[in-house]
Amino acid sequence: MMKYAEKVTKPSASFSPKLNHMQKSLLEPRSFEHNETAYKTASDVEGPLLSYNLVNVPAYPLVQRKEAEDEDEKIQMKPLGSCHECEQANRRVEIPVDMLSDEGETPDGPCIDQPHVPNPAPAPIHAPAPPVPPVLARPTGLMQLLTGWDPGPNRYGFQLEFRCRSTSGDVQDLQNQAPNLIWREHVTYTRNDFAHRINPPNPTIKPVGGVSFAAASTTQLGRNLLQFNNATDTHWTPTTAIRAADFRPNGPRPLPAIMESRQTYQFSPDGGTTWTYFAGSFIIRRTLSGTRGRLRFSTQKTGVYTTNEAYKP
Amino acid sequence: MTNEMEFLKRRIDRFEVKNATISECADSLRRLGIRICSFENLNRNQSSPLIFSDMTIAQILERIIEINPGYRWDEPNIGLINIVPNKSVLDSPVPDTVVSSKGAWRLLEDDLHISALGILLFEEFGDTDGPTININLQNADLRFALNAIVAQLEPMVWHIFGQPKAYYLSFTIVSMAAVV
Numbered sequence: 001m002m003k004y005a006e007k008v009t010k011p012s013a014s015f016s017p018k019l020n021h022m023q024k025s026l027l028e029p030r031s032f033e034h035n036e037t038a039y040k041t042a043s044d045v046e047g048p049l050l051s052y053n054l055v056n057v058p059a060y061p062l063v064q065r066k067e068a069e070d071e072d073e074k075i076q077m078k079p080l081g082s083c084h085e086c087e088q089a090n091r092r093v094e095i096p097v098d099m100l101s102d103e104g105e106t107p108d109g110p111c112i113d114q115p116h117v118p119n120p121a122p123a124p125i126h127a128p129a130p131p132v133p134p135v136l137a138r139p140t141g142l143m144q145l146l147t148g149w150d151p152g153p154n155r156y157g158f159q160l161e162f163r164c165r166s167t168s169g170d171v172q173d174l175q176n177q178a179p180n181l182i183w184r185e186h187v188t189y190t191r192n193d194f195a196h197r198i199n200p201p202n203p204t205i206k207p208v209g210g211v212s213f214a215a216a217s218t219t220q221l222g223r224n225l226l227q228f229n230n231a232t233d234t235h236w237t238p239t240t241a242i243r244a245a246d247f248r249p250n251g252p253r254p255l256p257a258i259m260e261s262r263q264t265y266q267f268s269p270d271g272g273t274t275w276t277y278f279a280g281s282f283i284i285r286r287t288l289s290g291t292r293g294r295l296r297f298s299t300q301k302t303g304v305y306t307t308n309e310a311y312k313p
Numbered sequence: 314m315t316n317e318m319e320f321l322k323r324r325i326d327r328f329e330v331k332n333a334t335i336s337e338c339a340d341s342l343r344r345l346g347i348r349i350c351s352f353e354n355l356n357r358n359q360s361s362p363l364i365f366s367d368m369t370i371a372q373i374l375e376r377i378i379e380i381n382p383g384y385r386w387d388e389p390n391i392g393l394i395n396i397v398p399n400k401s402v403l404d405s406p407v408p409d410t411v412v413s414s415k416g417a418w419r420l421l422e423d424d425l426h427i428s429a430l431g432i433l434l435f436e437e438f439g440d441t442d443g444p445t446i447n448i449n450l451q452n453a454d455l456r457f458a459l460n461a462i463v464a465q466l467e468p469m470v471w472h473i474f475g476q477p478k479a480y481y482l483s484f485t486i487v488s489m490a491a492v493v
Contacts, residue, residue: 195355196355198474199353199474200472200483200485201485203344204437205488206438208444208467208469209444211439230440231438232439
């Protein structure tokens, strides 16, 4: 019983002001309040739907950026000041082969080209070097692409499929970690003006067992581009849950009516014991708006895609 | 003491909901790591809050159904709780079914015919056929069938909500830290 404890780790949101700004701009919903043309362009479904058939979202590449920044910091580290000589000397430290060694230097003694680098602390005699844990590749850059799914007369919405990249630069490194490496979606509902008809579990977490990175469940589209064959996100709403009679002027409820949820994607390197932030949060906002006789229902995944459909009686 | 008794006697430090509907109570118990399957007819909304401290799971379940007349709870499998109306579409018989390696969502539509019972599967993410299961149902009702499905998909639970002829069935993983 009750043996499925989990730990979810998220990246810190306080790396730097620059990164905070980048994060904010990636996560904030797009606003069309002051640009009606842009809004109509993004939301019009009467145009050719499949012309939007590639919606790449380099979702929340914060962890990757942080890693890149760390690498820069390592290279530019100035432990003894920032004079030109020091920088030159420290750059030389990065050179893997010291050409002076061939001239009979004592390997452990100070090098003439390292004037300001202090001697390292003496290592304990016979102490073995600590093992360096292997750095496993992680999924990154989740992409969400519109499929040709058609909501038909009884549904609103759209469907997305997924691709991702690997932090190693080769998605085969992700495939090789199957079955331990999996990912999932975590949905939290934050507002539901349709709860009198439709009220999903909150949170909703899926799927059981996670989405696999195994070669049998994925397609390698490029060295660093992986497609998930069986995972789709169908952001749909049944028309039976959206009834005009529930809302003014015929019903008691005001318009616009909104159902809002936040989708976060997480991966687990250990088959589901621990979960780590992967992408999101993306806000799904379903909105019934308009006036009597001219109602519209929009389904918006912020930063990804929006449909705006006429009310379906 | 059986495992069943131990489970139901586990104490919860604090349980709090703003609106003591079946759905909200079920959501809150799931956040505590308890596998709750629930059915709520959304015509029967409660608005009173509930706050409990240091009560057992069984005591909390009793209080929930006290303020939601017409519902009952039971534990069909150890560690799997159902909170359901005394009478509902869940009591409907389903066809005898023997399948192996079939997607659960496909099974619900093709073999158990939930659409004919006024139940629509509301699933957004994952494989469109659902997770693969094996099942053997004889003289079963819908509730038994749903419990048999989630029994193979631990820690998943089922959740039905809506109104007659427009019920929606969803599944979710119960995936929070265990109650100590």
